[in-house]
Amino acid sequence: MSAATRPQALQPAAATDPILVVRGLHKHFGGIKAANGVDLEVGRREIAGLIGPNGSGKSTLFSLVSGTVTPDKGEVRFDGRDIAGQSAYKVARLGLARTFQIPALFDNMTVTENLLAAAAEGHWAGARERAAETLALLRLEHVADNRASDLSGGQQKLLEFGRAVMRQAALILLDEVTAGVHPNIRKIILEAIAGLRERGVSFLIIEHDMEMVRNVCDRIIVMDSGRVVTSGRFEDIVRDSEVMQSYLGRPQ
Secondary structure, rough: OOOOOOOOOOOOOOOOOOOEEEEEEEEEOOOOEEEEEEEEEOOOOOEEEEEOOOOOOOHHHHHHHHHHOOOOOEEEEOOEOOOOOOHHHHHHHHOOEEOOOOOOOOOOOEEHHHHHHOOOOOOOOOOOHHHHHOOOOOOOOOHHHOHHOOOOOHHHHHHHHHHHOOOOEEEEEEOOOOOOOHHHHHHHHHHHHHHHHOOEEEEEEEEOOOOHHHHHEHHHHHHOOOEEEEOHHHHHHOHHHHHHHHHOOOOO
C-alpha cells in the first residue's frame, strides 16, 4: 500500500481513551469455551487487528460485542455504556456496526437499496446523500442499480462494508473483510478504512493477512483458546517466537 493510502501511525489509544472495553467475557457452548475470560480494549480512532488460529474465539467475540450472542458473564462497555447482553439492534443504534465473513445482504434488492436499508431505522436523515457518498467511497457507482445477488464475491464484501458505513458507526468490527478478494478490491477497502479513520471511526479487524495487519493496524491483539494471550505493535508481536509459532503458524 502506498504512503498516501496508509493510515498515519497512532500511539495505542486503548489504555488512555478506550471506545470499547471488554472485561472477563465468557461464553460456553456445551463443553466448548468460545470466550474464556476475554479482556481487551480498543481506543478511539485506533485500528486494532485481532488475530489467532481458527477456533480461537475471534468471531464469537464479535458476536458477543455486537449483540448477536448473549455472554454468560462479563462486561462489555461501548463509549462508556454497558452493552453486555443487549440486543443487536440496540447495540447498532448506539453506533457499533459489524460485518460478517459471509455477507448478509438482501439479495433481491439493488446495491443502493441495500445501503438505504441499513439506514432505515434511526439513521434516515440524509440517507440518500450518504448512500451516494458510500457508493463513491467503495467505487460501487457502476453497479448501484444491480441486484446484490448479481455482484461478484468481492463486490458483495464491499457492499457489506458499505452497510456498516451507512450506520454512521463510531466503531466498526470487520470480520475478514479482505479474505479472498481481488487485489483491486482489497486496495479499495484499505483506502476506505484509512479515510474513515480520519473521520474519527475506530476499527477492530479480524484478519489472517499479515501484510494487511502490518500495514494497517496500530496494534495487534492475539487470541487463543477463547482468551487474549498478548497484544502490542506488529513489530513486537513478530519478535515473540512463541506467538509466531503457536498462533501465526510461522516456523522459527
